[in-house]
Amino acid sequence: FDTVDVIAAKRDGRALSKEQIDWVIDAYTRGAVAEEQMAALAMAIFINDMEPEEIAHWTQAMIDSGERMDFSSLSRPTSDKHSTGGVGDKITLPLAPLVAVFDVAVPQLSGRGLGHTGGTLDKLESIPGWQAGLSNQAIVDQLEDVGAVICAAGTGLAPADKKLYALRDITSTVDCIPLIASSIMSKKIAEGTSGLVLDVKVGSGAFMKDLTKARALAQTMVELGKAAGVKTSALLTDMSTPLGLTVGNALEVRESVEVLAGGGPADVADLTVALAEEMLRLAGKTDVDVRAALNDGRAMDKWKQMIRAQHGDPEAALPVAEHTEVVTATESGVLTQLDALSVGVASWRLGAGRARKEDPVQDVAGIELHAKPGDTVTAGQPLMTLHTATPERFERAIEALDSAVEIGGDAASVPESIVFDTIT
Numbered sequence: 001f002d003t004v005d006v007i008a009a010k011r012d013g014r015a016l017s018k019e020q021i022d023w024v025i026d027a028y029t030r031g032a033v034a035e036e037q038m039a040a041l042a043m044a045i046f047i048n049d050m051e052p053e054e055i056a057h058w059t060q061a062m063i064d065s066g067e068r069m070d071f072s073s074l075s076r077p078t079s080d081k082h083s084t085g086g087v088g089d090k091i092t093l094p095l096a097p098l099v100a101v102f103d104v105a106v107p108q109l110s111g112r113g114l115g116h117t118g119g120t121l122d123k124l125e126s127i128p129g130w131q132a133g134l135s136n137q138a139i140v141d142q143l144e145d146v147g148a149v150i151c152a153a154g155t156g157l158a159p160a161d162k163k164l165y166a167l168r169d170i171t172s173t174v175d176c177i178p179l180i181a182s183s184i185m186s187k188k189i190a191e192g193t194s195g196l197v198l199d200v201k202v203g204s205g206a207f208m209k210d211l212t213k214a215r216a217l218a219q220t221m222v223e224l225g226k227a228a229g230v231k232t233s234a235l236l237t238d239m240s241t242p243l244g245l246t247v248g249n250a251l252e253v254r255e256s257v258e259v260l261a262g263g264g265p266a267d268v269a270d271l272t273v274a275l276a277e278e279m280l281r282l283a284g285k286t287d288v289d290v291r292a293a294l295n296d297g298r299a300m301d302k303w304k305q306m307i308r309a310q311h312g313d314p315e316a317a318l319p320v321a322e323h324t325e326v327v328t329a330t331e332s333g334v335l336t337q338l339d340a341l342s343v344g345v346a347s348w349r350l351g352a353g354r355a356r357k358e359d360p361v362q363d364v365a366g367i368e369l370h371a372k373p374g375d376t377v378t379a380g381q382p383l384m385t386l387h388t389a390t391p392e393r394f395e396r397a398i399e400a401l402d403s404a405v406e407i408g409g410d411a412a413s414v415p416e417s418i419v420f421d422t423i424t
């Protein structure tokens with residue numbers, strides 16, 4: 001095949017054949033297709049879309065670019081969750097140990113944050129001693145011994161996606177259903193989980209700003225999973241405002257531990273329970289009282305075991321920022337908007353996130369929220385506390401919050417449930 005012909009076919013709106021797709025992904029992974037050629041192809045896909053069959057072939061070619069993990073030796077079924085990314089989305093932390101309580105193993109191979117969305121590994125690394133890197137054998141062993149592992153995805157899974165995702169990031173081709181769906185599902189299918197629940201975010205802090213596009217993404221991913229023999233379903237959930245009351249690494253660990261102790265903000269606890277029930281349903285367990293395991297300490301015990309297995313100290317004090325600044329309400333009324341994207345960008349600018357892959361993050365940086373949409377506030381009341389180790393960052397963080405907050409005279413239209421729909 002000639003790369004230029006493949007690019008031209010997609011540019012002109014034609015479907016790519018399985019052979020063309022297999023060839024181009026393999027050649028790109030080996031370095032035989034140049035970055036600028038793949039950039040052109042990604043843009044052509046972005047503009048002209050792909051047929052369901054092309055997406056399936058593209059996903060399979062990305063899986064075939066690397067290794068596949070195998071959990072078939074485990075004594076229990078596996079079920080995993082993947083979120084398309086949001087602000088304050090710490091759900092993986094309480095969720096993995098909670099599901100493990102019910103004898104379903106959770107292989108949560110995670111990533112780091114890029115841009116305004118946080119990364120699960122960055123959050124856990126604020127726990128003194130905790131280590132993200134595990135060998136494939138150590139992952140299998142921990143799944144057998146503890147039942148839950150949250151660790152870095154190895155470089156062997158879907159290497160084509162690693163290259164392509166970095167390229168999409170700098171060519172404005174991330175926000176595209178076939179490319180997002182194949183990227184996420186190639187990694188999850190290669191991971192070898194038997195069940196997978198997708199948490200597809202909708203709203204300003206998410207890739208998909210409206211429900212129609214989010215639903216299309218969810219349906220595409222559910223079909224890809226099922227076709228590959230993975231029991232897959234998706235929840236469409238709200239990301240118009242941050243999840244919970246904390247955004248930032250150590251701050252989110254603190255809130256996750258509150259949820260594991262049976263408390264924490266209702267939206268975080270409710271979404272954790274909803275996702276756990278769905279993961280357990282896929283593993284054949286429908287008659288379980290998930291919330292009870294948060295209230296009676298079983299999920300907390302599992303969390304401590306999981307953290308200790310990776311050399312973390314679950315009893316150690318979490319790091320706290322030296323510098324804080326309070327943002328107050330400028331008027332009285334009902335908080336009608338607290339924009340997820342703006343809060344995510346502000347937290348990133350405080351030091352919780354990174355602009356380039358190799359940048360360090362601050363454990364202590366982030367934002368505590370003191371009010372959420374629907375709450376009544378009074379002028380002068382604290383709305384948020386900003387945290388950082390480097391106070392020169394306050395100014396640009398506050399700029400990002402410029403139009404984040406809306407206070408009105410009328411009741412806010414707050415969604416009744418954080419879960420909009422389930423796609424099976």
Ligand code: URA
Pocket residue numbers: 084085165174179180181183184
């Ligand atoms: N997460 C991924 O892993 N890939 C995407 O393309 C988008 C989100």
